[in-house]
Amino acid sequence: MSDTVTVTIDGAQVKGRAGQTILQAAEAAGIYIPRLCAHNELSAHGSCRVCTVLVNGRPQAACTQPVADGMIIENNTEKLTNMRKAIVEMLFVEGNHFCMSCEKSGNCELQALAYRFGIAAPRYPYLFPKRDIDFSHPDIYIDRNRCVLCGRCVRASRETDKKVVFEFTGRGAHRRLGIDAAADLADTDAAVADKSVEVCPVGALMRKRVGYAVPVGQRKYDHKPIGSDIEAKRA
Amino acid sequence: MAEKHVYIEPVTRIEGHAKVSIYLDEKNKVKQARMHVVEFRGFERFVQGRPYWEVPVLVQRLCGICPVSHHLAAAKAMDRIVGAKKLTATAEKVRRLMHYGQTFQSHAMHFFHLASPDLLFGFDADPAIRNVFGVVQKHPDLAVQAVKMRAYGQEVIKATAGKRIHGTGAIPGGVNKNLSLAERDVLLKDVEQMVAWARSALGIARDYTTAHLKELAPFGSFDSNHGGIVRKDGTLDLYDGRFRVKDAKGSMVIDQLDPMKYLDHIAEEVRSWSYMKFPFVKSLGPGKGWYRVGPLARINVCDRIDTPEAEAARVEFMKLTDGKPNNITMAYHWARMIELVHAAEKIRDLLHDSDLQGADLVVKGERQFEAVAVIEAPRGTLWHHYRVNENDQVTMANLIVSTTQNNEPMNQAVMKVVQDHISGKAEITEGMLNHVEVAIRAYDPCFSCATHALGQMPLVVELIDVHGNVIEKRGRA
Numbered sequence: 001m002s003d004t005v006t007v008t009i010d011g012a013q014v015k016g017r018a019g020q021t022i023l024q025a026a027e028a029a030g031i032y033i034p035r036l037c038a039h040n041e042l043s044a045h046g047s048c049r050v051c052t053v054l055v056n057g058r059p060q061a062a063c064t065q066p067v068a069d070g071m072i073i074e075n076n077t078e079k080l081t082n083m084r085k086a087i088v089e090m091l092f093v094e095g096n097h098f099c100m101s102c103e104k105s106g107n108c109e110l111q112a113l114a115y116r117f118g119i120a121a122p123r124y125p126y127l128f129p130k131r132d133i134d135f136s137h138p139d140i141y142i143d144r145n146r147c148v149l150c151g152r153c154v155r156a157s158r159e160t161d162k163k164v165v166f167e168f169t170g171r172g173a174h175r176r177l178g179i180d181a182a183a184d185l186a187d188t189d190a191a192v193a194d195k196s197v198e199v200c201p202v203g204a205l206m207r208k209r210v211g212y213a214v215p216v217g218q219r220k221y222d223h224k225p226i227g228s229d230i231e232a233k234r235a
Numbered sequence: 236m237a238e239k240h241v242y243i244e245p246v247t248r249i250e251g252h253a254k255v256s257i258y259l260d261e262k263n264k265v266k267q268a269r270m271h272v273v274e275f276r277g278f279e280r281f282v283q284g285r286p287y288w289e290v291p292v293l294v295q296r297l298c299g300i301c302p303v304s305h306h307l308a309a310a311k312a313m314d315r316i317v318g319a320k321k322l323t324a325t326a327e328k329v330r331r332l333m334h335y336g337q338t339f340q341s342h343a344m345h346f347f348h349l350a351s352p353d354l355l356f357g358f359d360a361d362p363a364i365r366n367v368f369g370v371v372q373k374h375p376d377l378a379v380q381a382v383k384m385r386a387y388g389q390e391v392i393k394a395t396a397g398k399r400i401h402g403t404g405a406i407p408g409g410v411n412k413n414l415s416l417a418e419r420d421v422l423l424k425d426v427e428q429m430v431a432w433a434r435s436a437l438g439i440a441r442d443y444t445t446a447h448l449k450e451l452a453p454f455g456s457f458d459s460n461h462g463g464i465v466r467k468d469g470t471l472d473l474y475d476g477r478f479r480v481k482d483a484k485g486s487m488v489i490d491q492l493d494p495m496k497y498l499d500h501i502a503e504e505v506r507s508w509s510y511m512k513f514p515f516v517k518s519l520g521p522g523k524g525w526y527r528v529g530p531l532a533r534i535n536v537c538d539r540i541d542t543p544e545a546e547a548a549r550v551e552f553m554k555l556t557d558g559k560p561n562n563i564t565m566a567y568h569w570a571r572m573i574e575l576v577h578a579a580e581k582i583r584d585l586l587h588d589s590d591l592q593g594a595d596l597v598v599k600g601e602r603q604f605e606a607v608a609v610i611e612a613p614r615g616t617l618w619h620h621y622r623v624n625e626n627d628q629v630t631m632a633n634l635i636v637s638t639t640q641n642n643e644p645m646n647q648a649v650m651k652v653v654q655d656h657i658s659g660k661a662e663i664t665e666g667m668l669n670h671v672e673v674a675i676r677a678y679d680p681c682f683s684c685a686t687h688a689l690g691q692m693p694l695v696v697e698l699i700d701v702h703g704n705v706i707e708k709r710g711r712a
Binding site: 100101102103133135136141208209211212213214215216217218 | 284286288289291292293296317396397398401402403404406407411412597626627628
């Protein structure tokens with residue numbers, strides 16, 4: 001049995017390896033599938049649904065669905081893009097995302113997705129929730145106003161840092177990022193060099209005192225949209 | 236159950252709404268005239284809890300005209316918080332360049348777009364031509380200069396702050412970029428033209444003022460104290476220095492005030508009819524302690540200017556009042572254009588300074604928990620006061636902006652114009668209304684930003700009789 005599988009993504013034949021997810025096979029072929037909770041160095045989570053593709057007509061999360069020979073996959077279609085935009089817009093209205101003064105601006109994956117999708121303003125009403133901030137730690141802070149509950153920090157803390165600093169608490173609309181302490185981040189064993197801090201796609205888990213050090217024009221997404229690095233690999 | 240509606244009035248932060256109320260007695264003589272500012276500022280509250288390094292980027296959103304002033308005032312305060320006692324030469328000069336770019340574009344914009352229609356066409360001219368479009372039609376050369384000067388200032392800001400508006404260049408302890416040679420060369424190309432245009436704008440303002448001195452001298456004028464920051468030797472410095480106040484005759488009231496001690500000398504009075512507070516010098520009390528800020532005040536309090544053309548212009552300006560403070564409200568325009576020349580000269584000097592290409596951008600020292608910074612915004616002295624806790628969060632913010640300090644002066648100017656031009660008359664004409672605006676406009680108040688769109692302030696004038704009834708109301712939407 002061959003290890004190679006062949007799938008079709010938006011009409012193009014893509015070869016992948018058995019065991020790869022659709023996201024991984026597409027990325028290797030230079031096809032960008034938008035994503036937020038997925039991270040190359042962490043296990044798949046499948047929670048944000050931004051990477052949803054149609055596999056033989058059925059919606060699937062590309063970050064968790066393994067490739068199988070003969071799959072017909074739709075990715076860059078108007079319908080899917082509109083759905084992904086809706087998800088990103090919901091994330092914007094569900095938190096308190098003030099890009100204009102946020103130190104993650106220009107390096108933020110949520111903001112970059114909004115730019116890539118051409119979102120000028122969300123179609124849904126802002127909820128303006130009251131969220132907690134935690135500045136107790138000497139070198140790191142949590143701003144839950146900006147948390148999109150992607151779980152990257154939760155996974156990185158366990159998988160890479162070999163700690164259990166973060167965990168989700170609550171369910172549904174009440175879900176929030178919890179920490180392994182009664183109250184303060186300072187009481188956990190979180191450290192500034194932790195992978196969990198590095199992988200936050202938004203400005204929720206941040207290193208202190210380094211904000212705005214990179215000038216406008218030199219930030220990650222100042223010149224090219226998110227996903228351009230992947231698309232540049234396409235033959 | 237019936238629906239419950241909650242309304243929030245006013246909505247923060249509306250850029251520029253003012254109201255003037257005029258109270259009359261039985262003979263239609265003016266009893267009281269007041270300028271109310273109906274905008275509400277929430278920034279002092281909502282920076283609380285935020286990290287100190289976010290503040291320079293956050294608070295500049297107070298304004299779209301001189302955000303750099305707030306950006307730099309907050310950054311200067313945060314320099315103290317991170318213990319940066321002296322910035323590197325590169326950092327200080329990059330910030331100064333940003334600030335002079337800001338002053339240049341703001342002063343040019345105010346003079347040409349907002350003030351010049353009154354000066355070129357007359358206070359009573361037909362409002363159909365007394366606007367920026369009238370200037371474009373009648374004086375196309377000036378209009379083009381105005382646009383290009385503003386654009387140039389914005390390019391200076393972009394080269395130093397990263398964006399033309401609401402950039403991130405100043406960070407606690409320094410800056411996040413220097414000025415590249417490529418950026419410098421683009422700016423150098425046009426700088427002599429900018430100095431020349433600034434010079435000609437100064438000529439227009441000076442000639443206008445001297446030619447119409449008889450009418451302008453009493454117009455909205457009154458004796459007052461004047462305040463602004465100067466260097467140790469009394470030289471004008473828009474970016475850094477210590478606060479000085481002189482009285483109407485030129486006697487020193489305050490000199491070399493350490494910004495950290497401003498609360499010992501400056502207090503703010505609250506009056507029930509305006510959202511804007513009334514600052515005053517404590518030793519003189521609220522009745523006599525209020526002072527003017529901005530170009531007129533700065534030229535009045537400084538001993539010299541360190542660029543040659545602006546200094547020559549200052550000397551000429553001070554001759555008009557025999558070296559004593561000039562208390563003519565309409566002289567603000569002339570003073571503002573002296574500063575326009577100064578800013579252009581400063582930009583030119585800095586562009587030739589190789590320190591701007593240095594790589595040493597940030598310094599830090601012993602962490603502090605409270606800081607006050609002062610800067611000269613285009614419209615006048617700007618104070619930022621913060622407390623920051625050990626977790627790096629802001630716990631208190633107090634901002635005293637230029638327009639606030641000019642609150643009482645603008646009210647005085649309004650009262651004067653109303654007494655001279657409206658008192659005793661039953662009907663308010665459009666020209667009368669504009670006279671009130673002309674006096675307010677001389678101060679270039681921050682709420683005049685609203686004139687961008689229409690060339691007119693959203694100003695309402697009410698005539699109120701002795702029983703408190705509104706007998707006439709004229710407004711412009």
